[in-house]
Amino acid sequence: MRILGIELKRTTALVVGVLIVLLTVGMLSWGPSTKVSTAWTRQWxxxxxxxxxxxxxxxxxxxxxxxxxxLRDRRSGVDELFASTPRPRAQRVGWTLGALAFGVVAGYAVVFAVGAVQVSSATDYFHWGWLPVLLVGALSLVAAAWLGVGLGRLVPSPLVPPVVAAAGVALMTLGLGRTEDGFPLTVLLPSVPLPTTVYATVAGSVSASEAVWFTGVALAGFLLAALRRRRRWAVLPLLVAGAVVVPLMPATPEEARAADPVAAELVCAEQLCLTRAHERERAALAGPAREALRLLAKLPSPPTSVREVVVTKTDVVQLEGRGPEPTDAVWVDLDEFTYFRKTPPTSEQVTTYMLAGAGVRTCYGDYIPESVAREVAARTVMAAWLTGRLEPLPRYRAWLGGEIDALASQAWTALRALPEAEQTARVQAAREVQAACSGDALTTLTA
Structure with a gap:
């Protein structure tokens, strides 16, 4: 252990560990990783x-x-001196590699600890399915450190560190798209795609295959660093690992993911059904849900519960909209109105979201159609009929606001001019049109 302590002081182990913490936590503290239900501080x-x-x-x-x-031995001018000693090179290099492994794993563990403290206070849903994903990441960092040492000893040039780092960046960019084209090989990269759902994770078979692969990479780096001659043997661990892993690689992104049915299980209490992953939000959503159901009771066929939608999409972008939904419940996608944010929405805002479209979700997906203003206007008028006051839906004020306001105002005036029974019938009909995503709800309200 004394030798390990010396190596920790003399090597880049602690420095690279600190840099991993600063870089990773810094990057995770802003941008997509802090938003919606897939934020890095919300679920394990x-x-x-x-x-x-x-x-x-x-x-x-x-x-x-x-x-x-x-490059340390070559830069220090002791390469030939150490080569002349009878002590096995592997024994001496082992302490250096051990120090590097300790440094990078310690940095990785600190990042995990920072996230774990926040996640434990954000959700009540705990499981161990995330652990293999995390452990494979730690193994890949050890493999990177050892491979880097091996390459530095193989080609002892000052240009090697920046070149291999740049090559690593280029290699990592291959995993950003991860489409059907060439997907299987990207599974062997250290990174995983952007998280898009809390109801699925990396398949266990994929994590096992990655563990085998990165073990091979680590052994290759060890052999490059430890062998004085016959360094070609370093290729052997890569060949063996590749022979084991390649036949087991999934063919599509869907096969690389495993559903988490426990996280998606609906837990119902007092007409509010939330997934187990989001059950901690029950206290905040129970009041708005009761108020929304009370107002929706004005309809001839009102919904009887508020139920969370289980969104299991695995693609980064979902262009298509949803399909038809039953009208016996208010279906809620908490990400649809950015419920998960640094400043949570007020109870009034949540109630307004649930009442929009008379308790029916939007039909479009990430692709916004030209008719979106008509749909939003219809949803605004249906909510206004329930509450008795015409107010813009807060989410849409930054864009198309003028067009939506004009359409909603005209439709609201026309609807209010009708007898009360006719108003009720038209709102109910428009709700069914919106639920089926077939037709124009605004026309149904005003025709």
């Missing part, structure tokens, strides 16, 4: 996946730091 699964995703930056850094460490 998404936390592990976000930390793995950030290997896009920390893995090349570790590779370059390892290569810099591999």
């Amino acid at each position: 699964t998404t936390m592990a996946e976000w930390i793995r995703f950030m290997l896009l930056f920390s893995w090349p850094l570790t590779l370059g730091a390892g290569a810099l460490q591999g």
Whole structure:
């Protein structure tokens, strides 16, 4: 242990560990990783996946730091001296590699600890399915450090660290798209795709295959660093790992993911059904749900419960809108109105969201059609009929506001001019049109 302590002081181990913490936590503290239900501080699964995703930056850094460490003997002018000693090179190099492994894993563990403290206070849903994803990330960092040392010893040039770091960045970019084209090979990258759902995670078979692969990479780096001659043997672990892993790789992104049915299980109490992953939000949503159901009782066929939608999309972008939904419940997608944010919405805002479209969700997906203003106007008028006051839906004030306001005002005036029974019938009909995503709800309200 005394030798390990000396190596920790003399090598880049602690420095690269600190850099991993600063880089990863800094990058995770802003941008997409802090938003919606898949934020890295909200669920254990998404936390592990976000930390793995950030290997896009920390893995090349570790590779370059390892290569810099591999140049130490040559830079110190003791390479020939150590080569003349009878002590096995593997024994001496082992302490250096152990120090590097300790440094990068310690940095990785600190990042996990920062996320774990926040996740534990944000959700009541705990499971161990995220652990293999996290552990494979730690193994990949060890493999990067050891491979870097091996490459630095193989080609002892000052240009090697920046070159291998740049090559690592280029390699990581291959995993950003992860479409059907060439997907299987991207599974062997250290990073994982952006988390898009809390109801699925990396399949266990994929994590096992990645563990085998990165073990092979680590052994290859060890052999490059430890062998004085016959360094071609370092290719052997890669060949063996590749022969084991390649036949097991999934063919599509869907096969690389495993559903989490426990997280998606609906837990119902007092007409409010939330997934187990989001059950902690019950206290905040119970009041708005009761108020929305009370107002919706004005309809001839009112919904009887508020139920969370289980969104299991695995693509980063979902262009298509939803399909038809039953009208016996108010279906709520908490991400649809950005419920998860630093400043939570007020109870009034949540109630307004539930009442929009008379308790029916929007039909469009990430692709916004030209007719979106008509749909939003119809949803605004249906909510106004329930509350008795015409107010714009807050989410849409930043864009198309003028057009939506004009359409909603005209439709509201026309609807209010009708007898009360006719108003009720038209709102009910428009609700059914919106639920089926077939037809124009605004025309149904005003024709």
